[in-house]
Amino acid sequence: MNHREEWARRRRALLREMGRDAIAILPGAEEKFRNRDVSYRFRQSSDFLYLTGFEEPGAVAVFVPGRSEGEYLLFCNPRDRERETWIGRRAGPEGAVEQYGADLGFSIAQLDAEMPRLLEGVDRIFYTMGQNEAFDHRVIDWVNGLRARVRSGIASPETFISLEPLVHEMRLFKSKVEIAEMRRAARVSVAAHRRVLRMLAPGLHEYDVAAEVLHEFMRAGCEEAYGTIAGGGVNACILHYTQNSDLLKDGDLLLLDAGCESRGYAADITRTFPVNGRFSPEQRAVYDVVLAAQQEAIATCRRGRHWNEPYEATVRVITQGLVRLGLLRGPVRELIRDRAYEEFYMHRAGHWLGLDVHDVGSYKIDGHWRELEPGMVLTVEPGIYLRPGNRRIPKRFQGIGVRIEDDVLITRKDPDVLTRPLVKSADDIEQGMHVGRA
Ligand code: GLY
Numbered sequence: 393m394n395h396r397e398e399w400a401r402r403r404r405a406l407l408r409e410m411g412r413d414a415i416a417i418l419p420g421a422e423e424k425f426r427n428r429d430v431s432y433r434f435r436q437s438s439d440f441l442y443l444t445g446f447e448e449p450g451a452v453a454v455f456v457p458g459r460s461e462g463e464y465l466l467f468c469n470p471r472d473r474e475r476e477t478w479i480g481r482r483a484g485p486e487g488a489v490e491q492y493g494a495d496l497g498f499s500i501a502q503l504d505a506e507m508p509r510l511l512e513g514v515d516r517i518f519y520t521m522g523q524n525e526a527f528d529h530r531v532i533d534w535v536n537g538l539r540a541r542v543r544s545g546i547a548s549p550e551t552f553i554s555l556e557p558l559v560h561e562m563r564l565f566k567s568k569v570e571i572a573e574m575r576r577a578a579r580v581s582v583a584a585h586r587r588v589l590r591m592l593a594p595g596l597h598e599y600d601v602a603a604e605v606l607h608e609f610m611r612a613g614c615e616e617a618y619g620t621i622a623g624g625g626v627n628a629c630i631l632h633y634t635q636n637s638d639l640l641k642d643g644d645l646l647l648l649d650a651g652c653e654s655r656g657y658a659a660d661i662t663r664t665f666p667v668n669g670r671f672s673p674e675q676r677a678v679y680d681v682v683l684a685a686q687q688e689a690i691a692t693c694r695r696g697r698h699w700n701e702p703y704e705a706t707v708r709v710i711t712q713g714l715v716r717l718g719l720l721r722g723p724v725r726e727l728i729r730d731r732a733y734e735e736f737y738m739h740r741a742g743h744w745l746g747l748d749v750h751d752v753g754s755y756k757i758d759g760h761w762r763e764l765e766p767g768m769v770l771t772v773e774p775g776i777y778l779r780p781g782n783r784r785i786p787k788r789f790q791g792i793g794v795r796i797e798d799d800v801l802i803t804r805k806d807p808d809v810l811t812r813p814l815v816k817s818a819d820d821i822e823q824g825m826h827v828g829r830a
């Protein structure tokens with residue numbers, strides 16, 4: 393797997409899309425502080441990572457199609473023995489060229505001096521405003537500086553275009569290299585869920601579960617793609633629960649939503665396990681509805697079907713199931729029309745998946761749901777949440793929360809479920825937990 397060639401291919405595609413007389417300016421992520429003198433672990437911004445592979449903070453990439461002196465310029469922190477001793481290695485402008493394939497490397501300190509020269513004679517600037525106010529001002533200052541010199545015959549850029557739609561449309565379609573990386577993220581995340589399946593028992597805490605997950609991620613050189621959600625009992629009904637502080641009790645379900653990031657690419661998996669190894673009849677009844685909904689939805693993940701079809705499938709199956717369980721009353725068609733299911737199923741069926749867990753890419757084109765095409769990856773994650781204290785829910789169902797989530801690659805043929813090896817039916821889960829204990 394040659395990442396350098398992959399990054400170069402993406403840049404060539406971007407340069408082609410931009411056309412002549414254009415420039416793109418893409419700042420990378422900055423270091424962020426958690427508290428005094430302590431920074432968060434650095435994560436490069438996904439667009440920057442996609443186009444450069446460069447993982448140091450405070451860099452800026454500039455792309456100028458057709459420029460004979462170089463089309464790809466990378467501005468970054470210079471080598472510095474003192475700083476590198478304290479903080480870590482730097483590639484420096486030389487490394488930007490040698491290791492990362494930049495045509496020219498510069499110290500970041502040269503940005504203000506170089507940009508006016510690069511902007512001269514350019515018509516269109518691809519730059520996304522509104523994400524970094526301080527940087528927006530610098531870009532505007534560069535352009536205004538040129539405008540002030542218009543009378544001396546200098547042409548200044550007239551058009552600002554957001555860079556994001558271009559890059560995001562590219563990112564929506566995963567290459568072979570990206571799919572291989574996402575398979576790896578899926579494999580490691582499946583192993584983490586299996587590990588939990590084997591150790592789960594009443595008396596543990598939610599954080600014990602989160603720790604097992606993290607162990608499995610880290611021993612594969614991965615990290616969390618998002619904060620692990622380990623919700624026991626009624627906490628399963630809190631969609632983005634990440635406190636993970638409570639005791640796991642006999643008779644509870646555990647909703648585990650955990651996925652790792654492998655070289656930038658995310659997996660996103662949810663399973664719902666009975667803490668004591670056996671689903672109660674009510675838990676199993678709800679579980680089976682969610683599972684049927686998810687399977688119906690995955691079956692619609694085919695080229696030519698539109699983005700909303702998996703969601704529509706989950707709404708249909710979940711509404712029918714809720715009626716069967718006595719949680720909704722009335723004709724299914726009317727309940728769907730009135731969105732009665734939203735009381736128990738209040739989120740969408742999924743999202744694009746890639747470098748960002750909620751990945752980029754539009755869901756509609758010209759006001760219509762876009763068609764699924766080979767190379768797209770999405771999650772399918774219906775759920776039913778029966779919140780405690782809701783008097784419309786019979787007591788025996790209250791506090792049950794179930795979500796099942798897998799990652800699906802659209803292909804020319806059948807949906808390719810990247811997370812397929814992980815147990816999913818209620819029987820297989822019970823069996824898996826039983827074996828784990830033996
Ligand atoms: N883990 C976040 C989500 O499922 O979208």
Ligand code: MN
Pocket residue numbers: 649650660661662797
């Ligand atoms: Mn998830």
Ligand code: MN
Pocket residue numbers: 660742743771773797
């Ligand atoms: Mn998800």
